Amino acid sequence: MFENKNIRVVDCTxxxxxxxxxxxxxxxxxxxxxxxxxxxxxxYMEIGYRASEKLFPPKEFGPWRFTKDEVVRExxxxxxxxxxxxxxxxxxxxxxxxxxxxxxxxxxxxxxxxYLKDINKAVALANLVNEKGYExxxxxxxxxxxxxxxxxxxxxxxxxxTNVTAVSVVDSNGSLYPHDIENLVSVYKKExxxxxxxxxxHNNMQLAFxxxxxxxxxxxxxxxxxxxxxxxxxxxxxLELLIAxxxxxxxxxxxxxxxxxxxxxxxxKEIEWGYIIPYMxxxxxxxxxxxxxxxxxxxxxxxxxxxxRQLTTPECFDNK
Amino acid sequence: MFENKNIRVVDCTxxxxxxxxxxxxxxxxxxxxxxxxxxxxxxYMEIGYRASEKLFPPKEFGPWRFTKDEVVRExxxxxxxxxxxxxxxxxxxxxxxxxxxxxxxxxxxxxxxxYLKDINKAVALANLVNEKGYExxxxxxxxxxxxxxxxxxxxxxxxxxTNVTAVSVVDSNGSLYPHDIENLVSVYKKExxxxxxxxxxHNNMQLAFxxxxxxxxxxxxxxxxxxxxxxxxxxxxxLELLIAxxxxxxxxxxxxxxxxxxxxxxxxKEIEWGYIIPYMxxxxxxxxxxxxxxxxxxxxxxxxxxxxRQLTTPECFDNK
Numbered sequence: 098m099f100e101n102k103n104i105r106v107v108d109c110t111x112x113x114x115x116x117x118x119x120x121x122x123x124x125x126x127x128x129x130x131x132x133x134x135x136x137x138x139x140x141y142m143e144i145g146y147r148a149s150e151k152l153f154p155p156k157e158f159g160p161w162r163f164t165k166d167e168v169v170r171e172x173x174x175x176x177x178x179x180x181x182x183x184x185x186x187x188x189x190x191x192x193x194x195x196x197x198x199x200x201x202x203x204x205x206x207x208x209x210x211x212y213l214k215d216i217n218k219a220v221a222l223a224n225l226v227n228e229k230g231y232e233x234x235x236x237x238x239x240x241x242x243x244x245x246x247x248x249x250x251x252x253x254x255x256x257x258x259t260n261v262t263a264v265s266v267v268d269s270n271g272s273l274y275p276h277d278i279e280n281l282v283s284v285y286k287k288e289x290x291x292x293x294x295x296x297x298x299h300n301n302m303q304l305a306f307x308x309x310x311x312x313x314x315x316x317x318x319x320x321x322x323x324x325x326x327x328x329x330x331x332x333x334x335x336l337e338l339l340i341a342x343x344x345x346x347x348x349x350x351x352x353x354x355x356x357x358x359x360x361x362x363x364x365x366k367e368i369e370w371g372y373i374i375p376y377m378x379x380x381x382x383x384x385x386x387x388x389x390x391x392x393x394x395x396x397x398x399x400x401x402x403x404x405x406r407q408l409t410t411p412e413c414f415d416n417k
Numbered sequence: 418m419f420e421n422k423n424i425r426v427v428d429c430t431x432x433x434x435x436x437x438x439x440x441x442x443x444x445x446x447x448x449x450x451x452x453x454x455x456x457x458x459x460x461y462m463e464i465g466y467r468a469s470e471k472l473f474p475p476k477e478f479g480p481w482r483f484t485k486d487e488v489v490r491e492x493x494x495x496x497x498x499x500x501x502x503x504x505x506x507x508x509x510x511x512x513x514x515x516x517x518x519x520x521x522x523x524x525x526x527x528x529x530x531x532y533l534k535d536i537n538k539a540v541a542l543a544n545l546v547n548e549k550g551y552e553x554x555x556x557x558x559x560x561x562x563x564x565x566x567x568x569x570x571x572x573x574x575x576x577x578x579t580n581v582t583a584v585s586v587v588d589s590n591g592s593l594y595p596h597d598i599e600n601l602v603s604v605y606k607k608e609x610x611x612x613x614x615x616x617x618x619h620n621n622m623q624l625a626f627x628x629x630x631x632x633x634x635x636x637x638x639x640x641x642x643x644x645x646x647x648x649x650x651x652x653x654x655x656l657e658l659l660i661a662x663x664x665x666x667x668x669x670x671x672x673x674x675x676x677x678x679x680x681x682x683x684x685x686k687e688i689e690w691g692y693i694i695p696y697m698x699x700x701x702x703x704x705x706x707x708x709x710x711x712x713x714x715x716x717x718x719x720x721x722x723x724x725x726r727q728l729t730t731p732e733c734f735d736n737k
Contacts, residue, residue, distance in 0.1 A: 098596075275627060302662075303626045304627055305623070307628075311595075326623075341701040354694065354698075357694060371692070374657070399682040400678055402674040
C-alpha cells in the first residue's frame with residue numbers, strides 16, 4: 098500500500114495517554130503495554146516524558162512524567178526486546194543533568210517537543226541529546242498555526258545544525274485535513290535533505306488515521322500512534338488501525354487487541370478520550386483543546402451548541 | 418476546498434440510525450431532527466425506509482421502517498422547507514402499491530438500495546419510481562466485495578436503462594481506504610456519463626469522514642451523512658464534520674450541534690454506535706458487521722482478541 102518500505106511505528110501510549118491522568122499508570126499496566134507493543138513489532142516506544150523533578154512536584158504526577166531510568170528497567174525486566182525505548186522532553190522543562198549518557202541508560206532515543214518559535218532552544222537540546230549518545234528527534238507542535246516561510250526557515254536550521262533522525266509534523270489542534278498533511282510533508286521533505294519526516298495526528302475531526310495514511314503516502318517515515326488511540330482530548334492515531342493497514346508481516350495485530358481487551362476496556366471507564374464534540378469544535382476552529390478539556394470537567398460538558406457559541410462570539414475572543 | 422460547487426448533502430440519520438433500534442424513534446425526536454437538518458441547510462433528508470407491511474410485521478418495527486406518507490406529513494407540519502424528503506427502498510421488500518404517485522406524496526425522492534447481483538431488479542425498481550414521478554437514485558451496496566469488470570457492466574446498465582440522478586458507492590463493510598474510494602469514484606465517473614456519483618461511508622476504520630472527503634475530491638456530488646455519525650455498527654460520516662469542512666455559507670453547523678445537545682447525548686446512552694473494536698475487526702477483514710453486532714449483544718462484547726481469533730481461524734471460516 099505504501100511505496101516507502103522503511104516505515105517506523107512510534108508508540109506514545111503511555112507518554113501521550115498520560116496527559117489525561119497526570120501519568121498515573123501503574124507499573125503493571127505499563128509492563129502489559131510494553132509486552133504488547135514488543136509482540137506487535139512496534140519499532141519505537143516512547144514510554145513517557147523525561148522532566149525535571151525540580152519543576153514538577155513528584156507527588157502530583159505519576160512516574161511517566163519523569164520516566165527515570167530505574168523505572169524503565171523495572172518495566173523491561175529481563176525481556177529481550179528489539180523495540181527502541183525513549184522519552185519526550187519539553188523545552189525548559191528538563192535539566193541536562195536529568196539525562197545520563199545513553200550508554201548508562203535503558204533508553205536509546207529522545208524526542209524534543211517544541212513550538213516553532215523555540216526552535217533555537219530545540220536545536221540546542223537535540224544536540225545535547227545527541228552528544229549524550231541518544232538518537233534524537235524534533236517534534237514541531239501546533240503546526241496548524243505557523244506560516245510556511247517561518248516553517249521552511251526552522252526546518253533549514255534543523256537540517257543544517259542538528260543530527261536528528263527525523264522531524265515530525267504535529268497537528269496539536271487536530272485541525273488539519275489530508276490535503277494539508279500532504280502539503281506540510283512536502284515542505285518538510287523539501288527542506289530536510291538528510292533527515293526523515295514523521296507525523297503525529299490528533300483525532301478531533303476523526304482524521305487521525307486518515308491523515309497518518311496521507312503522511313505516509315506523501316513520504317513520511319515515522320508515524321506516531323497509541324493503543325486504541327488513547328491521548329489527551331480526542332486522542333491519537335490508533336495503533337491497531339495502522340498495523341492493519343500496513344499489512345507488513347513484521348507487525349502483529351493480535352497482541353494489540355489482547356492488551357485492549359485486558360487493559361483498555363476498563364481504562365476507558367475511568368478516563369475519557371476520543372471523538373467527543375467539544376474537541377471536534379476546537380479542532381474545526383484550530384484552537385488548542387484546553388478549553389474543551391476544561392468544559393468536559395464541568396456539568397456543561399455536553400452543551401455542545403452553547404460551547405460553540407461561546408467560542409465563536411466576538412466577546413469571547415476579546416477575552417481570550 | 419472542493420472544485421465541485423454542486424455538492425449535495427444527503428442526511429440518513431433516521432433511516433440508517435433506525436437500523437440500530439428497529440426504527441423506533443418517536444415522532445417528537447424525528448421532528449427535532451427534521452427541523453435541525455432544515456436549519457442546517459441539508460439538501461436531502463432520507464427520513465426512513467419504505468417497506469411493505471405485508472413483509473414486516475408493523476408491531477415489531479417503528480414507523481420509519483415504513484415511513485408512510487401520512488407520518489411524514491405529521492413530521493413536516495406546516496413548516497416550509499426547501500429540503501427534499503425521501504425514502505430508501507430495498508429490492509424485494511417493497512410493493513409497487515406502497516408508493517403513491519409523487520404528486521400525492523410529501524416525498525420527492527426514492528433511493529433504491531441494491532447489491533450488484535440484483536442490478537436488473539434495481540433498474541426496474543428505479544424506473545418504476547421514476548414513472549411515479551419521484552427523483553430516483555441507486556445505491557450499490559457492499560462495493561468492497563465486487564470485481565471491477567462486473568461493476569463497470571452494472572454501471573453501464575444503469576447509465577443506459579435508467580433516469581436516476583446519481584449512483585452511490587456504498588462501503589457497507591467499512592473496509593475501504595481513501596485510495597480505494599478514489600479508484601471506485603473514477604470507475605463510476607467513467608461509466609456514468611449522464612448521471613452523478615454519490616458516496617455512503619461506514620466508520621469501522623475511522624475513515625468515514627476521510628473517505629467522504631476523498632469521494633468529493635474525486636468528483637462525487639452526493640454525500641451521505643448522519644447527525645453524530647449515528648448508524649448501525651460503526652456508524653456513518655458525521656454531518657457536523659462535513660458541514661464544517663465544506664465551508665459553504667449555505668450550511669450551518671449550529672443547528673446540528675444543538676440537536677446533538679438536545680437529543681443525541683441522551684440517545685447515545687440508550688443505543689450504541691461508533692468506533693468500537695469488533696466493528697473495526699469486521700472492517701479490516703472486509704466482512705459484513707453482522708457478526709460484530711451479534712457479539713456486542715453478548716457478555717463477550719469486549720473480548721476483542723478472542724473475537725478476532727474466532728474470525729481468522731480456518732475452522733471458523735469453514736463453518737461460516
